Amino acid sequence: MTTIPDSLADNRVVRREALHFAVRNGKLVIGFAIVLVLLLIGALGPVLLGVDAPNEYVAGPMLPPSAEHWFGTTTFGQDVFTQFVHGTRTTFVVGALGGGIAAVIAMVVGFTAGYRGGLVDEVLNMFTNIVLVIPTLAVLLIVNAYLGIRSVAVQALFIGLTSWPWAARAIRAQTFSLRTRDFVDLARLSGMNTRRVIVREIAPNMSSYLFMTFILLFGGSILIASSLDFIGLGPTEGVSLGLMLQNATQWSALQLGLWWWFIPPGAAITAIVGALYVANVGLDEVFNPKLRQR
Template sequence: MSTIDLGQLADPNSPTGDSGAGAGRKGLTRVFPHVTPKLWVGAGMIAAIALFGLVFPFVVQNPQAISDVGLSAPSGDHLLGTTQTGQDVFAQLAYATRGSLLIGVLVGVVAMALAIVFGVIGTYVGGFVDEAFSLFSNVVLVIPGLPLAIIVSSYVPQKGLVVIAFVIVITSWAASARVLRAITLSLRSRDYVAASRVSGEKTWRIVAVEILPNVLPVLASQFLFAVIFAILAEAGLSFLGLGVSGQFTWGSMLYFAQNGLALRLGAWWWFVPPGLMIALLGCALSLMNFAIDEIINPKLRDQTRAGVSRADRKRLARAEAAAGTTEGATA
């Protein structure tokens, strides 16, 4: 039975391939060998959300300003309507975006710093330090994160953004530390690391120059996961009334919408925007994570460089099935 090569589907000169799309993909691959459409789309969405959270809080009115408008649908004066007390939902969304992003980035940075200390530095040093760090990471890893965050948050009197971020980061670093530890164990036995050690290089320089650059893609992937985990955890805490006090986040908007019976009153403009922002950011971070996976995974990277998409593989399967049917009928 005749077969069809994947390269034929991606070849612009092939009669079965898409010449425009193939040429565009190959041109983009030559200029940016590790850039995929997922990375562009994800980065664009994240940039748009970050720009909204950084700029619009200086443009909109005070989100806590109460007016006698009451609960009203979106209009020219209030783009996303108002709450029961007349507060502008669009202004709240702008401030909430900034607050949620701040919590996510803060948790991501601190969690990755702890993961590097326990997963990379401790593993490279080895001996008692590695065993102690590994034991502590395993203990933290089995602790249920959300119940612990609920307990700790319920006993904290003043819950600001930094405090909530600290509560969330308690258990959000251990999984990343385990992943980095496995990679560091492999890198520690490589020839170039052994050569640096024999030549008298200091430990901090070997870790910073020889090991960390090789774990950066995985570290970036774990950072994105920590950010979305922190935002979802904060939303869960705020929905239970244990979130940030005196400041707006996406979770606090959902909490106030629930208390204001927004769903029962049909005030969709009150709870849909924060929920949609959480979904969009999660989608953007997932796309970025998939793109990073394609960069660090040789098999996926080769498929991306060859311009072989899922649609190409489906066309290949249909073409091979049609070729087999034709040969069977001829026989």
């Protein structure tokens, strides 16, 4: 009969226990449900609508919501719902790319500094502090305004390159506390190099913490991108939720009473970021035994 190693059996027990509390945590379920609904709208909406040009003129101007145009039309006769689903997709793409890039940089810097220590830690910590005090939004404004880089991918790249320091410092602190554990010492004695020790021993023991960090970086990237879009420094092509708000403000939607133009994108941004925060609080309760609600 094949026996299951104790460590593998323990991991399975931990996963089952985490799943047990996850499905019973209201914050986590509600938060992820809201994000999932909006994600499906952004992913499937453009395909179901069959429209590749959300800015094209399809009807009369300033039409209120109706069965034909669910979110009404803009002052130029553009369908707001079509822009909304395309904008939701773009917003998620920027958040995922920006948050993903920031998470990768934070893990590389944080793990290396925390595990190696010494001079390596001092150099990386100094570099992290330098990036941390740089006014991120001001740098992004200069890059977007004066270099003329106005694409979704490059916007996400710059957001990722400037929003990782706080996460790197948090990962570094966690790595410091794990590098002296017995299982890490055993891995080093067995001949594992630094990369393998971090990937196989330290990172798996921080998986829940890393996931929650990515969620915060994801939401932060969405907020930064929406801010840039709102002040007119978003992508020059396509549409996003922030660009919808910017266009609505520029063309006096509030003064004209076109509430259907600015409320949906504003509510969607608030819902995404708020739901991610609520889900993150729920994850903390799931993974932290002291916070669990039985």
